[in-house]
């Protein structure tokens with residue numbers, strides 16, 4: 446388990462991170478969300494023992510990250526921002542070097558190397574210099590060094606940043622596959638990533654936590670959460686707006702391209718059915734009808750607006 450209390454970092458007079466406090470147990474995949482400069486990397490550097498906090502502490506399975514750093518760091522795999530590696534080495538040479546640094550020997554060393562290479566699908570590039578690899582492969586080499594010693598805690602700083610959609614998908618799948626019995630903390634400013642891989646989301650802005658909950662609870666903060674959108678090409682939008690606007694419990698019916706979004710006064714599970722029934726009764730041709738889950742980008746903006754640096 447990882448326990449973080451009142452973690453704070455000042456650079457000169459400027460607070461890069463203030464009073465970060467949380468606990469995580471195995472199985473939790475925490476997403477650090479936030480605009481550039483929010484303090485995500487600073488937090489991760491302190492969680493992994495690379496940067497000394499101005500105040501506060503980090504405990505990993507009871508070991509203090511500063512007083513007992515070797516023990517604490519043994520639990521941790523870390524992918525720093527940009528996935529740095531020794532460019533002139535080959536993936537095999539690099540991973541062997543990391544295996545030695547992590548103190549792996551004998552059969553365990555051979556097994557961990559083989560498993561990691563398989564999980565990260567690195568077989569075809571093992572002998573090629575890292576500097577000549579594609580971004581996707583480089584990132585997989587970075588992830589491979591992080592998971593090589595089979596750590597309990599994985600800390601991944603923007604693991605999918607700069608990758609194409611297929612590579613992003615692959616990396617997310619790998620993270621999900623790894624995480625059943627581990628603690629994972631992944632930073633991102635990519636919102637779909639949070640719903641795709643995380644079961645807890647913490648939004649940071651200007652070094653402070655502005656929201657902490659499930660990705661669903663973040664979605665539920667969106668005004669669109671629970672709204673119903675109806676698209677119809679057979680009736681006029683004005684007519685639809687008037688009719689659906691008078692359904693009991695509807696707060697507002699807002700025209701959009703080709704349809705209407707209907708916002709309830711309160712979250713109402715029967716709104717979809719009510720709108721469908723009205724549409725059928727009126728004989729409108731329903732092109733599409735769906736419940737909105739929420740718009741994470743809007744929630745993100747409203748929580749962090751004007752706070753990019």
Ligand SMILES: Nc1ncnc2c1ncn2[C@@H]1O[C@H](COP(=O)(O)OP(=O)(O)O)[C@@H](O)[C@H]1O
Pocket residue numbers: 456460461479480481482483484485486487488754
């Ligand atoms: N070594 C440093 N010296 C001074 N300021 C820094 C240093 N590293 C980061 N900062 C500042 O701390 C803040 C948080 O940065 P960072 O943790 O990198 O944010 P994020 O990873 O969320 O983009 C930013 O304002 C950044 O400019």
Ligand SMILES: [Mg+2]
Pocket residue numbers: 485486487526602
């Ligand atoms: Mg960063």
